[in-house]
Amino acid sequence: MGGEGGEKAEEKSGCIWRWRLKMVVLILMLRLLALFATAAATLVMALNKQTHTFAVATIGNTPVKITLTAKFQHTPANVMFVIANGVATLHNLLMLAFSFVNDKYNLKGLRFLIVATLDMMTIAVVSGAATAIAFMGELARNGNSHARWNKICDNFERYCDQGSGAMLASYIGILFLMLVNIVNIYELRRLNSVN
């Protein structure tokens, strides 16, 4: 209240306020990047489709052709990938929206705990989906002689490349989500030592 003490307290509170604002902007930017990455992964995978025409035999001089289409829905891992990245995109959108909601619903930092838990779960699910299609892609590229599963990427190269692109985007999304989570925890820790 007035005097030197009051000014100091005001200065300190202003300093904390500026620092919190910086952190909030940092988290918003990181989350926006994660949102773009997971949205890109969802779209790139959901639009993954390639049609290939093979000449399977020749009768006289006429080649017999069959046309096969590789779609992302043909592999369950890809379906889970699209769902997981879609959910992660939605999660990021909701968290972005919630960060503009007034702090009075904070309930002694409970909001922070919920956000951190949801972030962690999203990371786990998206990481699972991305790793699953990584190994499915490896199988599609190289086959597995032990199980007599043949490679299919020699015929559907663009399909496989597009899947790899989606996987890469998803991993980038996970990286940004992890950064969001680390910054979040760091902020809580620093609030802890500042107060």
Place this chain on the structure above:
Amino acid sequence: MGGEGGEKAEEKSGCIWRWRLKMVVLILMLRLLALFATAAATLVMALNKQTHTFAVATIGNTPVKITLTAKFQHTPANVMFVIANGVATLHNLLMLAFSFVNDKYNLKGLRFLIVATLDMMTIAVVSGAATAIAFMGELARNGNSHARWNKICDNFERYCDQGSGAMLASYIGILFLMLVNIVNIYELRRLNSVN
């Protein structure tokens, strides 16, 4: 110091101390359970091997037999699974060991941040490995007619079941790791509001 204020402060500090002890014991127990789960997943998968003898043809009255062995090393996803769960086990062991190290190396809660980050990364990696073998197992059980990959679990049933068991253990490990992480963050939050 002394008088009523001192007693109250002492009481409060004792209360916090007891509460912290409870939290530490809870985290230790949860981490121990996670350790057991990931260690079990590693062992069950690493010991997964089944030999099966097929009758492929009959020459006269003599059946022609071939013997095939399914080993976990035949699928890259399984190798990654063993490594990931092994690393998670090691991580849990190290964290258990570190929790008995004196608090003076805490560096203003930085230790907490590092533990939370490592936990998060372990969750992501183990979740990826478990989901990858989940989809590999689905493929082995049902095959994929689009890619002309045949199921193999009809011949190697025990092999597939053992893989599923390892997967289940791994998911339980992830669950306990998530609980450790949530309790950790909750503790930091409460320290924040108590101080």
